[in-house]
Amino acid sequence: MTQHSRRRLLFGGAAVGAGVLLSACTSNESSTPTEAQTKAADGGGNAEPGKQVTIGFSAPAESHGWIAAITNNAKAQAGAYSDVELKSVEAGADAAAQRAALSTLISQKPDVIVLLPFDGKELNSFGLEAMAAGIPVVNLDRAFPDAKAYRLQIKGDNYGMGVSAANFIAEQLKAKGVSNPVIAEIAGMDALELTQERTKGFNDTLAQHGLKVANRRAAEFTVDTGQREAAQLLQALPKIDAIWNHDDDQGVGVLAAISQANRNEFFMVGGAGSKKAMEDIQADNTVLKATVTYSPSMASSAISLARLIGQGRGMGDLVELQVPKEIVLASETITKENASDYMKLGF
Amino acid sequence: MTDSPPATTQLPAQSPPVDPAETEAAGAHATPSHAAATGRLSWWHGDSGEGARRNLALVGVLVALFAIGAATRSDLYSNPDWVWANMLSILKLASVVGVVTVGMTFVIIGGGIDLSVGAIVALAGVWCTTVATQSFGAGGMIFTAIVVGVAVGLVNGTLIAYGRLVPFIATLAMLVAARGLAAEISDKQTQISQNSTINGIASTNLLGIPVLVYILAAVVIAGWVLLNRTTFGRRTVAVGGNPEAARLAGIDVKRHTLLLYALSGLCCGIAAIMLTAQATSAQAGMANLYELDAIAAVIIGGTLLSGGRGTIIGSLLGVIIFATITNLFAINGLSIEAQNMVKGGIIVAAVLIQQVQFGSLSLFFRRNRLTTS
Incomplete structure (x- = not known):
């Protein structure tokens, strides 16, 4: 055994050791949304199970805490209902990729689609298409310019x-x-x-x-x-x-x-x-x-309202028989005095 | 006075003969090219002569930027304490990209390019701030960042040297993949660094100078010595200038290429620790477009994009010039759009000057000759 190969063995061993050590270092505590953010709204009988609804969901996959919370909230909220099945599709890297992903979603015939588009203007045509095909679209946050492209628009202010x-x-x-x-x-x-x-x-x-x-x-x-x-x-x-x-x-x-x-x-x-x-x-x-x-809890609300739309029911506290068409969340100010109230909505 | 007009009229006359030389270089019998000839003259002298004159010009640009700052914000510049603090803030701003740029300079002198540096910084930063890694303390975090950086660099180098992939493609693929892995590990969340030793790197001063600036200085000095005073540095210039000649001279070109990308990865690992300390956190989207910042700094520093010649000091000055421009626009409250346009203009100006000096556009198309060897 030459000195050369011994050195190789040494470096090789060190590399393998480092690899094993590093792979153990990738773990993170997974953050699950709090119960308050995902619990089904009570009152008015909206929480009672109804017709089975399949909701298609798509949001961009950006590395940002807020976007990650949107997807996590939507999944958790859907999981809280016994009568909701969520079909989530990866949105890919840009508007074109999201459009391609959405076309596979349509072929699965969901009852309602909840969509946070990469860009509202670029995906407006998809909203029109889905609505024309008889699938109500819930437009989350980034707004479609055309009112005919969505059944419900829910966004922050x-x-x-x-x-x-x-x-x-x-x-x-x-x-x-x-x-x-x-x-x-x-x-x-x-x-x-x-x-x-x-x-x-x-x-x-x-x-x-x-x-x-x-x-x-x-x-x-x-x-x-x-x-x-x-x-x-x-x-x-x-x-x-x-x-x-x-x-x-x-x-x-x-x-x-x-x-x-x-x-x-x-x-x-x-x-x-x-x-x-x-x-x-x-x-x-x-x-x-x-x-x-500017709370990502809007994704949870969007799933709840998509369920009601799919079941043809209105919101419990409103007099109307159907869900309204537009909801803009108020931007509230959190200070030391009320922080504890809002903590459950933090992401 | 009368000399200059003929000199300019000669330029167009000189350019046609360059084309045969270009086709010759692209053929199997690669003759020592223009770049290699320059490289042979300057590899030992390093930053002296040609490089020193260029660096002096960059220092001139810095002085001009300082003068513009002093003229536009005389209220701030009249306070010496503020001026000193501002200079340190520029150096701190330059420190992370500066470390990345040292590695990039080696890769480019060696005839390659590394587009994955920003992604490596993000991956190393995210990997060293996971809950599991942080439980090993500052030493574990530093070890992880550096090993991740070097490992990714080795993968790049292996693909390029032994897999015969074009550097542009291999590192572009790594750019996408490493950010993907970083997003996977972090679950797209921001990972807060709880380690006060790591965070202290960005907030501690020794003898009035920030630790980040010492790290930058150490990496630059190490890079300068490695390039100008060691066999490794001379081989880098040789491999970048003419890989075929380097191979005939007995240099293991493939192994050397592998080591260059590992070196770039090492610099990214160090930069990841510095950036994590500055932001007291890490996330998959950080160090976005650092590859472009680093390449731009290398280019205006006077390193040939085709390889075979370059200086560490020039690259450092390039980074500091960009940081000074950012600072200049910030203190004047000007928009980032305008700032980016000025930076773009400076890159173009620097490259134009390079072309005039070498009288040939063809230098740009001579990269990646390694793949034909």
Whole structure:
């Protein structure tokens, strides 16, 4: 045995050992949605089992906590009903892939389709097609422009998030008596319509209070871009009074940048309502004092309403015999006082 | 004065004879190409001569950017403490991409390309922040990130050197696959790092300098020594300049190619720890498009995309220039769209300068000659 082959054996052994060790390191505690988020709505007899309904479901597969929560919530909510069967299809990497996946879904003849499209405009034609084929479509969050493309549209209020965040910031600054406050904004992906709506709501409402944004950076909904843009923003503004960060997922990075820069002269408002953000607000040991909701619980509600549509039933508390056509969730403000109420909706 | 007009008119006249040379190089009897000839002259001198002049030009660009910053935000630049803190913030911003870029520089000098670096950083970051890995403490997390980085690099290198895949294709496939695996492991969730030692890497200063900057400096110095003062570095230049000649000279070209991609993977593993520390978390979508940031920095640093010549210092300056532009736009409150357009313009300008200096467009099409050997 030459020295060469012995060395190979040594490295080979080390490599195998490392491989075994690493493969044991991939485990993560799986996070299941809380019972409150998935339990069937009670009252009005809506929870009583009815006709068996098959619901087709499709959402993008992005690596983002909010999107992951949408899919998990939908699956869990469907599992809570004895009369619902969920057929979930992978949406692939883009709108074209999602369209292809959806055509296989139609061939399985579901009673209702719940769809969070990659892009509402691009998949509008699919909504029209499915509706024409007699399959009601529940359009989740990213809206189809054509009202004939959906039976029900349920979405969050992006403009309203900006309004809520601006109102909270204005109130706090007024209570503190700050004159000429420096307000900063860290947006999500700037190319998305939803980011523009959030920013517009924020700017419009600040203007009503006689305030404006001093500096704005756009991150990309990821933790590392949140850290990067926040670090630069802090550098640009030596003194800040308030920050609105659009997204709690990237907020992990934003908070990291703030603590790395040893800054705490301001308060921050988040967006979406992640569990981590609510815990930070409740603990009250960071600059994060509030977050405005954009809850993925809308996926659970969409499944519940799709079931009622499939069964031809109305909503228990409403007088109408059928489910309404459009529902826009209000963007609520979570603070230290009410964080415990909202914790069950955190993702 | 009178010299310059003939020089410019000569350029079009010179370009036709380049074509026969190009077809010759593409044939089986690859003669020492332009790039290899340059490489032979500069592989020992490394950053001296040609490279040093180019680096000086990059330093000039940095000084100009600093001057623009001082002119547009004189209120901030009048405070020396702020200026110092801002310079450190630029270096911290450059640190993660900088480490990735050192590995990328080696791969490109060696005649290849690595499109998977961002995905490797994300995979290593996610793998080292799983609940199971974090239970082994900071040492376990660092070990995991580095082993994952090197392992993925070895897979890339094996596919390219022994599987004869074109580097562009092999690493593009790895880009997709590694992000997929990262999303699978993390279940698409953000994984918070609870380890204060790891998180401390991004928040601790030693003698007033952030630890991240020391790590960048260490990797750059190690890379410079490896490229300019070791056999490994000389072989890298030889393999990138003319793989056939390198093989005839007794270099195991395949094994060397394998090692280059492993080196890139190692740099990605180190970068993953730094990025995880900065964000105090990791997720499958992080380090998005780092491959483009790194390649852009390598190019404006003066490394030939066709291989056979390049400098570590140039790449480092390239990264710092991009970070300075980001900082400049942030402190002036300008949009990220405008910032990206300026960065694009700088890349084009740098490549144009390169082309004028070498008088040939054909250099771009000489990559991947390794696959014909």
